[in-house]
Amino acid sequence: MTRKQATIAVHSGLNDDEQYGCVVPPIYLSSTYNFLDFKQPRMHDYSRRSNPTRDAVQRVLAELEGGAGAILTNTGMSAIHLVTMVFLKPGDLLVAPHDCYGGSYRLFESMNKRGAWRVKFVDQGNYVELEAALAEHPKLVLLESPSNPLLRVVDIAVICNAARNAGAVSVVDNTFLSPVLQNPLALGADLVIHSCTKYLNGHSDVVAGAVIAKDPDLVKELMWWANNIGVTGAAFDSYLLLRGLRTLAPRMATAQYNALAIVEYLQQQPLVKKLYHPSLPENVGHEYVARQQRGFGAMLSFELNGDEMLLRSFLKALQFFTLAESLGGVESLISHTATMTHAGMSEEARAAAGISETLLRISVGIEDHKDLIADLDNAFRTASRD
Template identity: 70%
Template sequence: MKFKKATIAVHSGLNTDIQYGCVSPPIYLSSTYNFIDFKEPRLHDYSRRSNPTRDIVQNALSELEGGNGAVLTNTGMSAIHLITTCFLQPRDLLVAPYDCYGGSYRLFSSMHQRNAYRVKFINQNDKLALQEIFDKQPRLILIETPSNPLLRVVDIAMICKLARETGTISVVDNTFMTPILQNPLSLGADLVVHSCTKYINGHSDVLAGVVIAKEPEFISKLSWWSNNIGVTAAAFDSYLLLRGLRTLLPRIEIAQNNTKAIIDYLKQQKLVKQIYHPSLKDNIGYKYALKQQKGFGAILSIELKGNNELLKLFLSSLKLFTLAESLGGVESLICHSATMTHAGMSVEARTIAGISDMLLRISVGIENKDDLIFDLDQAFKIVSK
């Protein structure tokens, strides 16, 4: 599948420095700014509220997603928390995927227990369940597609249409796809959220998140609350995101090509029980992926045959794949979801979501694909002895 090439270089702060003509924009590290005179503040007065470097990133990400503004936060989870803080009150209902990222699941469950708002986790591919939940007029619905870690895809346009009809705010977590491969605002979403820690940065050295809005009035509320609770991103982190953003397109291209080669290899492995990736025809939501995505992404999951001892030996035998959480960096990572990213979910919740103890999530990097396949092959040979 071919995907549209976004004009990232135009929107990442290049050649915006009027004073010296710097190709890359300078970092504005100042925490505060002087007033022109009494009751005459400048555009920026305090960097928790706004910062020139952060402004560039926010504008770039908003343009790439086709939005009307963005708020950059200090982590992906603070972006999620900002949305719920801004738009939900006690007794409001939040609808979330039953197979969402473990950190989101943990946050929603804990806030539900504190009566900050109510949450209902559902299978968003179940049209009957969707209709039943929208009959309850939820305040907000979070859509995560492809899902983490099982790469299930749901119909963004259909869910957002149902949300509009009931006055529900629709939010799409677009971390796995990035603005290169999927643009949820064009499919009807009100808000898009990213963990910029992942692909947008791409170098595993920054924590950040972003909320991008279709309508300016949402940004006004989100900006006020981000300053109020202090979740805005730092200037240096914003600068590093600009660096990562400029290489997003080639990184995605290489990682996707590597992923295709790895999937072709894994199909031949007898110890692989199941492969999860949106490019596979038996993957849940494959038909939606064809319709709403410009590519299939570079995250896949596999379920191995065997027991925990085999799993441990396989992981310890890998040399190029690093056992670690997170994803979207230039390096290839492998993660045991049940004990790492989704450890905050109960065993029962993981079972309902289909996250088994033999499931591994792989974030494919930009290394040589032959080297990556060789590493997997030697590990499979060791556990097959």
């Protein structure tokens, strides 16, 4: 995050209250607003369409990502669904990563089976495979970089340019890095999506999503459809998200520092078969990190060198890492990919993406890194004894 972005985040929505001068903007919980007169609506008429608190957080999200506008939705998945329904019609093709988030994979595969549109899952780091998919003239190309859960990095600028030449709209899921560490619109993407549930809110108490667009006309179309199908975010969630954004930069800095310390520890751990993190030279796409990211992020994954019994023992021994889905909160979380975040993918699809049955994903929080490493060390020692 640039210094200006950090200042924008801290001052998000502050001092906007002209009535009482509240430093922190109030929550506008009203569902409806009176008309000035017959055929004379105010700026807001119904909160599904627009709400003052939601407007405030949408302005901040657009500024942080360098977009013309943002649409706050009620979940991260509804943000993805909104984009697909706006840009895809029956027969249209979506090109998506073969190793994308399990919820995205489930949505795309189920809509494909219903005939809503078509999807092709490809290894976007394999340019031969990607070019073959783009030759089919897709309407939408989705990127995840780094990917969930294998932290693979792809060249956003190159892929977005190739998508544009193929006549497709490009959308980048920037949930793992947030605007602190990456701005896909500046790299050529048409749209950016976020699960605001994660780093943007940062406190595991809001479920929300966002779509940010570079083109003002796309913002208007997405906003119209969000109101039309009723996926806009709630006022109280908007207020909590504004609160979370104010600490985004320091939270990310601490979590990333902790993650690097844990990666260094895990590299020496014999019960770790394979480690995934963008800082590692052997990580897929490591060569693109310096070009498009301002850091490595606080997500990491590793394959445990053992069977299910060892895995169960390891997880049970953890005290500071909570076994739970989601990510990006102040607390450290660990999840078993195959049975949790990516359970919606078939076993064959997970195998094709390289997601093993012993893969564990960690969202590193802001606790003291020495405590986190000690917790992992104790769990490894306990699992090796059992």
